[in-house]
Amino acid sequence: MKRLANILALVSGAVLAAGLPAHAQQPRSGGELVFPVPSEPPSYDGHREETFGLIHPFAPFYNTLLRVDPFDKGGTKPAPSIAESWTASPDGLVYTFKLRKGVKFHDGSEMTSKDVKASYDKIIFPPQGVGSTRKGQYAIVESVEAPDAYTVRFKLKSPSGSFIASLLSPYNFIYKADILAKDMHWYETNIMGTGPFTFVEHVKGSHVVGKKFAGYWDKGMPYLDGFRAIFMRDSAAQVAAVRGERAHIQFRSFTPKDRDNLKAALGDKITVQESPWDCILMVGFNHEKKPFGDKRVRRALTLALDRHTGSKALSQIAIVKAVAGVQVPGTPFATPPEELNKLAGYWTDAAKSRAEAKRLLKEAGVPEGFSFTFSNRGLPMPYEPLGVWMIDQWRQIGLNVKQNVIEARAYFGVIRKGDAEVFMDFQCGYIVEPDLDMYKFLSSDRNPANYGRYKDPVLDDLYDKQSRATNLEERKKLIRTFEKRLLDEEVHYMMTLQWHRIVPHSSKVKGWTITPSHYLNNTLDTVWLTQ
């Protein structure tokens, strides 16, 4: 009887464990996490670089003021990090953060508000000769203050609906003030933070090794003894590494085919996590080139795409899936599908949509068989399949499109010059936040990265209003109006399909949750290995 009870207890325990989310299972300490990284950063300075190649191997050495909740699949929920709490003044102009006590740098010194202030001053108000790629994102910040050792205060010029989200940036590493005071460039070539892992070595072009920081402020964390990030450019080599169990996980994404091959080869040894990805390819129209200055032509081009059918077909072969507007589907500010389907190019009736496209082209005086050049970036995934798909869709409304593929690194430099007629453009965010995601579409005099070369004060005004709105519903309404104007009424840009992130990883890896951003969730403090 006792034996039966034991067996029942074991079985029920196993069933419960299987049903529980990974972070609710009992974590195990030990082991080294091995992961390939497809890109290598030029320097170690998070304030200066903007590649995931920096985040994946170097984020575990640092903490940020706040972080995204590591178990939030939506990737938008703020969670404490070295700030344990925060408050906003009633007028929304002052944010006060209370810092944790006992947070240590890897050299043993204590981290205080002086370090947070020095780090944010470097990001927001960099001195002459110091590059900060994120300075523009904090234009509303008037000052950063440290009234006492454990309090940091940000004063804003105007209220902002996105300020807290902007502090969730995984790049905003907290550096040591004394080091910055001596040499503002020190962190470009050296590593020393408060993160869960300490730096062991970086062999350029090869790998980065980190080991558990015994003095980490979050007691019991991290679970891993260490990690090894291996730089690996070739995607086939990355897949082989996971398949050969030489690596546990690749944090960016694999293709649907890689996922299927890994699952077929390794079965239960592989766990697949998927999410809509906060990256999208969109098509820009150079408004200075005829006939793309005519909104009827632009509208016809978006109406030609059957996004719903395209989504089903392309998601089998490329890292794209959801039909999307200006926000990642399923996230707080995203337009629900039934409303999105009312916009031009999102109709479910493709025949009706194409008939309307042909009518508009005729009305605009564009002849049947009109030819133009579509500039695309020389990257296989997903630029190539999306480019081929769109050219075919445009042919179905009588357009003859020639594709000009430009080498990847030179691409944006060429597009910026303004010679392209219609071109592929790209956006990828570290967090789903309208201020970051919609900034791209502001008038060209406000944002030089608007390669469509248009000016639309109405759109700019809508952007500013939603950015200042602190009421969630009011902000949502403004974002919908912005989206309708951008994609339906003016069609300054048109969206293709939302990227789809696929991370097949060893089933031994627990405590890691996929989010829509491949820049998030790489501190590795919550990650553990079952064996």
Place this chain on the structure above:
Amino acid sequence: MAFYILKRLLAIIPTLFGVAVLIFLLLRVVPGDVVEARYMGEGGQFQSQELMQLERKKLGLDQPLWKQFTTWMAGLARLDFGISMWTGAPITEEIKLRFALSLQLALMASTIATLLAIPLGILAAIKQDTWVDYAVRVFSIAGLAMPSFWLGILMILGMLIIFKWLPPMVFTPLWVNPWENLAQLIWPALAVGYRYSAVSTRMMRSAMLEVLREDYIRTARAKGLWLKLILSRHALKNAILPVLTIISLEFAFLLGGLVVTEQVFNLNGLGMLFVEGIARRDYTLTQALVMLVATFFLTVNFVVDIAYAWLDPRIRYR
């Protein structure tokens, strides 16, 4: 002989200068620069023009071309390659890090190629038109037809599917752990070595056939010399000259040209560094690598020429 060596040495200087001018200009014809590659690579929508100009100024890219060229030349004259525009680290350091792997791989692949090519080429020649000759020809034609990176992919897949094993992914120097080192490098060396042995095998076979038809070989046979002696003392010395050239030039190429194979096996070698340098528009690094490879090619060529002159006295008197 001394005059011949001096003449060959002096020819190296204008060749290197020509290479320097060409690579300097060619790199700048390609659109984009290192600052764009760094800050615009992922869209760069928040990047300000001031930041980009600041970075260009730091790297000297705002200087006129002639000034950039003379600065680079002055550095080269002092054997100073400068710093990488991408990482800011000294270029010698970047190259040193990868040189051991590339050199070892080139040596291993060349050794495999030589060990396969010379005996197989001789065997095919002395057994001309027999099944042995046909087998060697099939083996070498297969090697010519298969790119080494493709053979590498097949090897990796084979190891994964059949043995559920994959070579180590991080380079360990031979003197640190010979077993780990060989477990990683033997596979690319085999893939590349086989590919390059194919050319040399065919060259060895045809050179040997030609030599074996010479009068002096017939004379040697007629006076009753052993075949082994005829081959080693008389035929091989003459037949090996063109093979020596091919193997030497292949060795020079292997040092920096194994781009795809290095990618397939994830090797941190000079080939990958070359591609990354070009993709990132890292002018200083790419220029240094081109100069290094050119110097290496010219040196190998020089050594081969001297060896030719030493092996065949007719050459030095022409």
